[in-house]
Amino acid sequence: MPITPLPLPAGPDVLEALPRLERALTGTAPVLPHAPDAAPQIPPGGAPDDLAVTVATSGSTGTPKLSLLTAANLIASAEATAERLGGHGQWLLALPPHHIAGLQVLLRSITAGTTPVVLAASEVTPFALVEATAGMAGERRYTSLVPTQLARLVEDPLGLEALRRFDAILVGGAATPAALLDRARSQGVRVVTTYGMSETAGGCVYNGTPLRDVIVRTGDDGALEIGGPVVAHGYLGMESDSFVAHGGQRWFRTGDLGVVDGEGRITVHGRADDLINTGGMKVAPRLVEDAVVAHIPAVTGAVVVGVPDPEWGQIVALAAVTSPGGPLPGPVAADGLGEIREMLRPHLPAHALPRRVLVVTQVPLRGPGKPDRPAVARLLGA
Template sequence: MARHLTLVPAAGLTQADVRAALDGDRPLAVLPAGPPAAGDAARAVLRADVPLEAGADLVVVTSGSTGTGRGVLLSADAVRASASATLERLGGPGSWLLALPVSAIAGLQVLCRSEVAGREAVVLDRGEDLAAAVSRMPAGDRRYTALVPTQLVRFLDAEPDALRGFDAVLVGGAATDPALLARARAEGVRVVTTYGMTETAGGCVYDGVPLDGVRVRVVDGGTAGPGGGGIELAGPVLASGYRLDPAATAAAFGGGWFRTRDAGELTDGRLTVLGRLDDVLISGGVNVAPAAVEAVLREHAGIADAVVVGRPDPEWGQRVVAAVVPSGDRAPDLAELRRWVGDRLGAAAAPRQLHVLAAVPTLHTGKPDRRAVAALIPEV
């Protein structure tokens, strides 16, 4: 009998909906909140009018940060395996605070982990203080939450005491500045860095160490990258492919492994993610990793956040462009930031163009919207 997806708006999703999907009773996909165009784009990918592929119970639309979003086919078994391995790694079942969009895998997994743990997730309401939300969590239970780096910064600035009340604060969705992690840990916040994606049912490598059952390998490939090799992942958490896209499925999944678009290194079983294989910029014949430049820029006292993109340049091939959010009234000038980055990463990585932002645009997942940032930068 053919199964069809039920499309649920993010604002209307309940844990009961998630339970029905995990029990195999009603396949589910969540439509993102925000402008109508975002929902329309998700509907076009999900095609609720077309029968669902066998074995899929949840379909999650990727953010499309570097291209068109895809519908990732996840089985209930994969989602449960991820949730169970996470709870085991963190020290056992507990109560979860939902502070992320449920249309993204990181937010949806908070509801799934709550379901597996036999708890009802507590939702951080829009505009609510973190401390007020934490006060609604059961007393005496272990407490967990998941955040993106921008949220971690905001809560560290405003409510560090509330953050210290969690037994674990998972941080992922984007590269996390080592200085931010060091600050959080120095203030007594139990942060855990996560690496994973929708295709692995969420985070599957915590603080560089794979969850139980997850395998990681780094392979040399034909795509130039910022160092290391291509990261591939395997285990019971893997998706089965992409919604109505067999070509993309065949390109990304094979032999039980998922081929990410990230570069990394494995040292004594610990994974270090170096950046996107397809994000590398070539400036003056030298490979430049935007993630590395962004991390160095965020270390500057005058920079609160940064996104780095490349622009065609007649002399350098590509020039490094830094879009920055100042931490004070004004941003450092380009000459200062060139010295700052050049002294740490070399001259090729030093930005040749600077653009100041009030805030970094984000996707519905909370990740930086790099295409939106690029559109804000004027041609020179």
């Protein structure tokens, strides 16, 4: 059965694509969603009989791949999400619809038999969100955001008013700072953190706990592996050892480092590829980023990368976004760097303390809210 391209525009015009997505969910008319200005190349390759959607990965670890998601994958994800959130409801789309998080808003709406309200991601202002939520008539109301959207809306009284109207707000795409979560929840915003990827039909771990029938374990290398009905069939046109079958279960090797505690709760430490090797010691950027946002005043966002160094091999380098009135963009001088290191010293081992800091107005992004680490590394290397 041929896979046909499906352009998904940002904004309300995307609703015209719902009939084709509904047919795709029958497993008889597979589509490849894409941005209208990006004509996709569909490589040859085998596909499962009930293929519904071929969706591109974010490409945050290299060239985007095309994940093969079946109708069974997507329906299992939608039903388990509804179960976890307290029932099906009406969704608001505020993310690019050709990425898995935005696409899932449309697919969950189809499964629920509701019509989503749509805002283009670039138009998610506090006032626009208030107007959009006023037009939602569903008994339960949901949306998905990335952390940067949540942070901007929480800071605005109108945005906060709109956020409180939702029964659940899924936040994913990138790590959400603990301080942001605490602030939002203390203000009555029902935030649900999600972890997942295109290869698992989007988020499959909510607030650290897997959805129904999803299993998460750590492999021998310390990376997380996900099994269950949401795991994709594979990649279109390429073989990958990231997908394995074992014990009658299909597993996806995520490449993300993390731990699963005795109660089955998952903590993600970041990608194994992002580990920094400085003087023979390994540093997980996520742990440094969390400490920076939690303990450095005025820092609202942080991305940590390794940059080459003749003495240490790599050094820990930090790109920081500050609140209005904070330091001006540019490299932090030696005295300021020393202050930052001293503030972090009680919370991080010595080898994880940043040796270079750059203040930026915004972090380069790739995909729906993911930091573009290679771009950040180039900035810090320069």
